[in-house]
Amino acid sequence: xxxxxxxxxxxxxxxxxxxxxxxxxxxxxxxxxxxxxxxxxxxxxxxxxxxxxxxxxxxxxxxxxxxxxxxxxxxxxxxxxxxxxxxxxxxxxxxxxxxxxxxxxxxxxxxxxxxxxxxxxxxxxxxxxxxxxxxxxxxxxxxxxxxxxxxxxxxxxxxxxxxxxxxxxxxxxxxxxxxxxxxxxxxxxxxxxxxxxxxxxxxxxxxxxxxxxxxxxxxxxxxxxxxxxxxxxxxxxxxxxxxxxxxxxxxxxxxxxxxxxxxxxxxxxxxxxxxxxxxxxxxxxxxxxxxxxxxxxxxxxxxxxxxxxxxxxx
Amino acid sequence: xxxxxxxxxxxxxxxxxxxxxxxxxxxxxxxxxxxxxxxxxxxxxxxxxxxxxxxxxxxxxxxxxxxxxxxxxxxxxxxxxxxxxxxxxxxxxxxxxxxxxxxxxxxxxxxxxxxxxxxxxxxxxxxxxxxxxxxxxxxxxxxxxxxxxxxxxxxxxxxxxxxxxxxxxxxxxxxxxxxxxxxxxxxxxxxxxxxxxxxxxxxxxxxxxxxxxxxxxxxxxxxxxxxxxxxxxxxxxxxxxxxxxxxxxxxxxxxxxxxxxxxxxxxxxxxxxxxxxxxxxxxxxxxxxxxxxxxxxxxxxxxxxxxxxxxxxxxxxxxxxxxxxxxxxxxxxxxxxxxxxxxxxxxxxxxxxxxxxxxxxxxxxxxxxxxxxxxxxxxxxxxxxxxxxxxxxxxxxxxxxxxxxxxxxxxxxxxxxxxxxxxxxxxxxxxxxxxxxxxxxxxxxxxxxxxxxxxxxxxxxxxxxxxxxxxxxxxxxxxxxxxxxxxxxxxxxxxxxxxxxxxxxxxxxxxxxxxxxxxxxxxxxxxxxxxxxxxxxxxxxxxxxxxxxxxxxxxxxxxxxxxxxxxxxxxxxxxxxxxxxxxxxxxxxxxxxxxxxxxxxxxxxxxxxxxxx
Numbered sequence: 001x002x003x004x005x006x007x008x009x010x011x012x013x014x015x016x017x018x019x020x021x022x023x024x025x026x027x028x029x030x031x032x033x034x035x036x037x038x039x040x041x042x043x044x045x046x047x048x049x050x051x052x053x054x055x056x057x058x059x060x061x062x063x064x065x066x067x068x069x070x071x072x073x074x075x076x077x078x079x080x081x082x083x084x085x086x087x088x089x090x091x092x093x094x095x096x097x098x099x100x101x102x103x104x105x106x107x108x109x110x111x112x113x114x115x116x117x118x119x120x121x122x123x124x125x126x127x128x129x130x131x132x133x134x135x136x137x138x139x140x141x142x143x144x145x146x147x148x149x150x151x152x153x154x155x156x157x158x159x160x161x162x163x164x165x166x167x168x169x170x171x172x173x174x175x176x177x178x179x180x181x182x183x184x185x186x187x188x189x190x191x192x193x194x195x196x197x198x199x200x201x202x203x204x205x206x207x208x209x210x211x212x213x214x215x216x217x218x219x220x221x222x223x224x225x226x227x228x229x230x231x232x233x234x235x236x237x238x239x240x241x242x243x244x245x246x247x248x249x250x251x252x253x254x255x256x257x258x259x260x261x262x263x264x265x266x267x268x269x270x271x272x273x274x275x276x277x278x279x280x281x282x283x284x285x286x287x288x289x290x291x292x293x294x295x296x297x298x299x300x301x302x303x304x305x306x307x308x309x310x311x312x313x314x
Numbered sequence: 315x316x317x318x319x320x321x322x323x324x325x326x327x328x329x330x331x332x333x334x335x336x337x338x339x340x341x342x343x344x345x346x347x348x349x350x351x352x353x354x355x356x357x358x359x360x361x362x363x364x365x366x367x368x369x370x371x372x373x374x375x376x377x378x379x380x381x382x383x384x385x386x387x388x389x390x391x392x393x394x395x396x397x398x399x400x401x402x403x404x405x406x407x408x409x410x411x412x413x414x415x416x417x418x419x420x421x422x423x424x425x426x427x428x429x430x431x432x433x434x435x436x437x438x439x440x441x442x443x444x445x446x447x448x449x450x451x452x453x454x455x456x457x458x459x460x461x462x463x464x465x466x467x468x469x470x471x472x473x474x475x476x477x478x479x480x481x482x483x484x485x486x487x488x489x490x491x492x493x494x495x496x497x498x499x500x501x502x503x504x505x506x507x508x509x510x511x512x513x514x515x516x517x518x519x520x521x522x523x524x525x526x527x528x529x530x531x532x533x534x535x536x537x538x539x540x541x542x543x544x545x546x547x548x549x550x551x552x553x554x555x556x557x558x559x560x561x562x563x564x565x566x567x568x569x570x571x572x573x574x575x576x577x578x579x580x581x582x583x584x585x586x587x588x589x590x591x592x593x594x595x596x597x598x599x600x601x602x603x604x605x606x607x608x609x610x611x612x613x614x615x616x617x618x619x620x621x622x623x624x625x626x627x628x629x630x631x632x633x634x635x636x637x638x639x640x641x642x643x644x645x646x647x648x649x650x651x652x653x654x655x656x657x658x659x660x661x662x663x664x665x666x667x668x669x670x671x672x673x674x675x676x677x678x679x680x681x682x683x684x685x686x687x688x689x690x691x692x693x694x695x696x697x698x699x700x701x702x703x704x705x706x707x708x709x710x711x712x713x714x715x716x717x718x719x720x721x722x723x724x725x726x727x728x729x730x731x732x733x734x735x736x737x738x739x740x741x742x743x744x745x746x747x748x749x750x751x752x753x754x755x756x757x758x759x760x761x762x763x764x765x766x767x768x769x770x771x772x773x774x775x776x777x778x779x780x781x782x783x784x785x786x787x788x789x790x791x792x793x794x795x796x797x798x799x800x801x802x803x804x805x806x807x808x809x810x811x812x813x814x815x816x817x818x819x820x821x822x823x824x825x826x827x828x829x830x831x832x833x834x835x836x837x838x839x840x841x842x843x844x845x846x847x848x849x850x851x852x853x854x855x856x857x858x859x860x861x862x863x864x865x866x867x868x869x870x871x872x873x874x875x876x877x878x879x880x881x882x883x884x885x886x887x888x889x890x891x892x893x894x895x896x897x898x899x900x901x902x903x904x905x906x907x908x909x910x911x912x913x914x915x916x917x918x919x920x921x922x923x924x925x926x927x
Contacts, residue, residue, distance in 0.1 A: 022763070023774060023775070050758075051761050052755065052756055052757060052758045052759070052760065052761055053755065053756055055605075055755050057601075067763045067765075068763050068765070068774070068775060070763075071761060072761055073753075073755040073760075073761050073762065073763070074761075074762070074763035074764065074765075075601070075604055075763070075764045076763055076764065076765040076766065076767065077597065077600075077627065077764075077766065078597070078623055078624060078627055078766060081593065081594070081597045081624070083594075083597075084589065084593070084594035084595075084597030084598045084601065085597045085598070085600060085601040085604070086601060087587075087594075087597075087598050087601060088559070088561065088597065088598035088599060088600060088601020088602040088603075088604070088605070088609070089601040089602065089604060089605040089755070090601075091559055091585065091587065091598065091601070091602050091605075091607070092558060092559065092585075092602060092605065092607045093605045093606075093607075093755070093756075095756065096605070096755055096756070113590055113591060113594075114590065114591075114594055114597075116590075117589075117590040117594070288585070289559075289585045289587060290585075291580065291583070291585065292580060292582070292583025292584065292585075293583060294583070295582065295583035297556075297722035297723070297724075297725040297726070298722060299582075299583075300553075300556075300582045300583070300725050301720060301722055301725070303553075303578075303581045303582045304550070304553050304554050304582070304720050305720070307550060307553065307578055308540055308550070308717055308718070311540035311541055311542050311546070311550075312538060312539070312540050312717060313345075313348050313349040313539050313540065313541050313714060
């Protein structure tokens with residue numbers, strides 16, 4: 001996908017990367033969050049999104065600090081509750097670009113109920129699950145995606161349960177429309193994933209597999225070091241693999257095939273990268289919530305008076 | 315037909331098994347009487363289940379209608395006439411003290427002839443019991459007469475009995491027939507016609523056989539009026555306030571607000587969002603608020619408990635939102651369909667940390683409507699959540715009120731959406747008032763991040779202790795600013811005396827009626843109803859100082875005075891004692907039924923007896 005813009009219409013406002021910078025990040029050096037932040041800022045610049053028309057919403061956790069590091073509007077909400085807030089923003093505002101940043105504890109544990117329903121509502125927004133398989137901010141507790149047997153501060157003898165599968169869970173939700181996966185150490189692919197997600201008309205759910213250099217030291221090293229343990233999903237509707245095809249094997253995948261998507265989602269290895277599931281016919285709840293946006297005060301007054309008539313006694 | 319006996323007011327009840335339509339009959343009687351110009355107050359008798367077992371005390375379903383010559387402000391005391399389709403549901407009314415000696419009971423006697431001997435025995439012993447208690451039990455063949463018109467009397471005897479009561483109380487049949495047309499408007503013509511036949515048949519039977527004939531004169535109002543229950547008044551207030559998003563999760567007794575809105579709101583281009591839970595209902599509302607739209611969320615006590623974390627965020631992030639809480643019995647799931655005022659302290663204090671916010675309590679149906687409009691303006695001006703505390707008594711009771719006259723400016727958007735002055739930070743707390751303006755996404759140069767973390771004037775995360783204290787101070791100062799703009803509450807009765815009764819919310823009508831009765835008897839008693847619970851209205855201490863004794867009366871739990879230092883005071887009493895250092899006593903109950911004027915009178919008399927005047 002070529003981002004060079006040859007349009008002859010002059011842009012009234014041309015934004016630079018600096019327009020999307022906020023407070024300096026305070027994440028650990030080499031944390032995957034830095035990559036996601038940079039890709040998101042580059043995406044905003046390349047799409048020339050007006051900063052005042054861009055909202056980044058998050059919950060609580062390391063990754064949920066991200067809105068503070070953007071130069072856009074932001075809503076750093078409560079633990080697990082980013083999605084309801086983002087839905088409320090979208091409910092009556094079709095003009096905003098909305099990004100949601102959430103972590104594996106935030107999305108898949110305390111916010112799991114909202115996650116399921118957000119997928120079903122399918123309101124236009126890009127949801128980034130920054131999944132590093134551990135609670136970071138509260139210091140190494142087991143998250144819903146922590147691999148079994150991992151020793152954590154809440155399970156010092158090893159996590160007793162198998163982790164949940166965010167991709168399979170997301171795909172299984174009726175009316176989910178876009179489920180993709182990328183990894184923090186391949187920024188070009190991550191960027192293309194965000195770009196494709198942003199073009200999607202409904203809720204685009206992107207799981208980003210991330211390293212946590214502090215509490216999950218080396219847990220993805222084998223995949224970082226051996227691209228043979230990754231696999232690119234290719235399809236004309238999918239995500240531009242960019243230069244990755246030179247190092248990572250590819251496999252054709254029809255994202256509209258639910259069964260095939262489920263198989264890919266459940267594939268532990270090689271890690272599938274790209275658009276796993278696409279349901280272009282999904283209903284958009286924001287089309288319901290945005291009905292009647294343009295009504296004058298006089299029209300509203302007529303309606304309320306008609307309502308009073310129904311209860312009138314004189 | 316003998317001469318009609320003129321009465322100034324009557325309390326009439328319909329009680330049945332759930333599904334037999336006693337509620338519909340009562341509502342129709344209330345509306346018809348209001349249309350005739352009578353004052354009315356209705357109270358629903360609602361079981362907690364959808365279809366509880368038949369012929370059971372706890373399954374009683376129905377309606378109490380108090381009809382008067384002038385304005386009626388509460389449900390009153392004992393019933394004058396009760397229509398009951400079986401004797402078991404009637405027992406529940408005896409249990410709550412709704413009957414008096416001489417109450418006329420119109421009871422279906424079909425139970426005396428059923429095959430089941432145990433039912434016959436129950437019926438006979440109940441009738442003997444009711445008569446022993448002094449009630450005037452009369453048998454009416456509700457089902458037998460209904461069966462003459464429709465095959466299944468279970469769905470029809472309510473309208474037949476409405477006709478009967480209309481005959482007894484000289485109700486205007488043209489209004490009654492119109493009400494039937496309206497009630498069954500969505501049904502087929504055949505259904506409307508058979509209900510009209512039932513109504514007329516009941517009326518004819520009443521004239522010919524009931525031997526009862528009263529009239530309740532009316533004073534028709536020349537002002538246009540509407541008849542609504544408190545929840546409809548709140549819903550109409552939400553519509554008239556220019557609120558655009560109602561985000562809710564189903565909970566009794568608040569849900570009927572959203573039922574009405576779900577139908578009417580879209581016509582105004584607005585939306586009801588049924589969220590996946592109570593928490594997300596408020597989160598969604600706050601998202602809409604952040605994006606410059608005016609939201610409301612509606613709930614009851616258990617929902618408030620779940621919303622507290624978001625409420626604190628709304629306080630911290632200074633996001634305007636109106637939160638309507640229709641209180642029910644608690645704690646926990648409590649009494650879902652019954653009334654209580656147990657959520658005051660939770661509304662004020664249950665959030666993490668110190669979270670000052672505005673809390674208002676309507677005490678009448680007019681206020682249910684008007685306070686939503688006020689609440690929206692307060693929320694935006696003071697950049698804060700505003701909680702409206704209604705209750706199950708207001709929610710389901712019907713009342714005639716003056717027809718509101720909405721203004722186009724009520725629908726104005728919250729803020730001007732022009733470019734933001736980049737030199738103005740998003741939390742430019744004014745030193746004196748604590749107030750600040752907020753930017754809305756879409757406003758150029760206004761970009762900021764809402765956060766629940768401690769933040770400075772720029773909305774930047776700030777862990778410095780001085781900044782945190784400065785922010786807390788600003789948010790508290792806003793409440794003081796509002797308080798300075800408020801007027802002291804108006805005292806009902808003389809401005810000085812032996813005892814001042816202090817109340818809030820729906821008990822107001824019953825309290826004022828009791829106070830009026832006692833004043834006629836020469837007692838130096840007055841009352842005051844507080845509408846602002848946070849911040850409190852100004853001048854309370856001064857008002858209190860003019861009375862020798864102070865007594866809070868409300869519907870939440872309190873211990874008797876004998877508990878001494880460990881005594882649990884009622885909730886408003888706790889707040890007022892803390893704020894005024896006045897020695898305020900309290901009397902309250904949590905029986906799930908509205909306070910009746912006679913029990914308030916007794917409480918006042920007992921209180922006066924116990925103190926040296």
